[in-house]
């Protein structure tokens with residue numbers, strides 16, 4: 001590991017460049033004045049409910065597109081088309097045939113990267129620095145799972161003698177039709193994380209994007225057709241969770257569901273799917289913590305933590321909402337944090353210099369305000385109050401950052417708040433910090449900040465989270481599972497690792513005995 005000599009001032013929040021949408025995005029969204037249809041079995045399907053959803057720019061409330069909402073009939077149709085494609089040939093494709101199509105899709109994605117950037121920036125509300133970073137995930141995820149699939153065992157294992165006249169072996173095959181239910185905060189990344197392993201395992205897929213951000217999934221479906229995927233292999237069904245999502249989770253023909261979203265919805269999906277035996281893996285929200293040790297430079301670490309807290313304005317699943325700082329560095333850390341958050345440039349996400357853009361929809365401000373009020377009622381003092389922010393000329397959902405200071409041992413924000421919201425607490429020791437950090441039902445990602453890498457690793461291993469980090473946060477890498485514990489995730493192998501491909505495959509035991517005659 002190389003040591004870097006960063007100065008505090010080197011560390012800045014993710015920042016926007018000016019962004020204007022390409023014509024291809026505008027034309028795609030305009031769609032001749034008609035709502036964008038779903039793509040089912042290679043056809044554009046307007047939906048039997050005759051309902052459409054406005055897809056907005058949260059920074060201006062401008063309607064970017066209208067998208068048709070899919071109902072029960074379309075979920076049924078997608079399952080049917082998926083099985084037709086599966087049994088009609090997709091099941092028998094080789095890994096190399098699937099790899100060629102997946103990599104062609106990536107090539108087309110890169111050709112039209114500006115359209116996807118427009119989806120992330122204008123519809124998702126992200127600043128360009130972060131949105132650009134998301135784009136690289138698509139190729140990395142595709143190439144990673146092509147590599148894993150090339151080494152995976154499909155079909156029959158070597159038979160072993162299991163009885164006097166009996167052999168046994170395993171048979172590994174795809175589930176058939178699987179669904180991915182995706183949230184709004186990282187639509188391109190999370191669609192890729194579902195789509196690449198599910199397709200490389202040999203399944204036909206149904207993507208249910210968030211009703212807030214359905215555009216990139218629909219554009220992926222358009223590119224899939226151009227790439228040459230057979231009709232029915234990739235189906236995209238936009239709609240609200242309580243309708244389209246619910247119908248998916250209640251459909252017995254879908255053999256596996258990969259859900260990413262909030263714990264409450266994940267629990268509901270698990271219950272619904274369990275009634276008919278559909279397996280479910282869930283990657284859900286967090287309430288991340290960071291421990292600042294007494295040997296850390298409080299100013300440097302405050303800015304590093306601040307950058308991570310403000311990644312997508314705190315709308316990142318494992319964002320840090322709780323900081324425990326040892327007393328000797330606490331006051332300096334708090335002061336430096338205040339400086340960082342006060343400096344954040346609040347503005348439209350498509351304007352150069354913006355660092356804190358809009359939250360995704362009209363419901364989020366209420367939820368965030370409730371989180372702030374709850375923490376204050378439990379004894380937290382506001383260093384930075386949060387609350388609505390005005391951005392001249394932009395009628396969007398803008399909020400100021402919130403920095404709270406709370407008494408040692410108080411559990412002031414037990415739930416994910418999902419904004420640039422951080423509650424800092426003084427602690428007497430690292431062990432005490434660990435105890436407080438683990439006093440939560442969540443378990444996605446936490447970090448410890450120290451010069452002592454031995455101590456850091458010891459602490460990182462004791463978090464009750466799926467991911468423990470030393471001097472970094474919001475970290476993911478192909479080959480290392482990203483998976484929550486507690487109400488943040490499971491079961492399943494997590495994303496982006498060898499076990500992920502296994503999640504999309506079923507293993508059957510086959511026994512063969514000689515004929516008893």
Ligand code: NAD
Nearest residue numbers: 182183184209210241245246261262265283284285286317
């Ligand atoms: P959400 O749970 O409200 O929605 C996620 C998806 O589920 C959407 O497509 C939605 O339409 C659908 N849905 C909603 N109700 C449903 C129902 N009853 N049945 C079936 N589907 C339903 O989450 P969100 O607000 O879109 O996203 C934010 C949440 O996602 C946060 O909690 C965040 O931490 C979490 N998240 C987790 C990860 C991770 O990898 N662990 C990654 C990104 C986001």
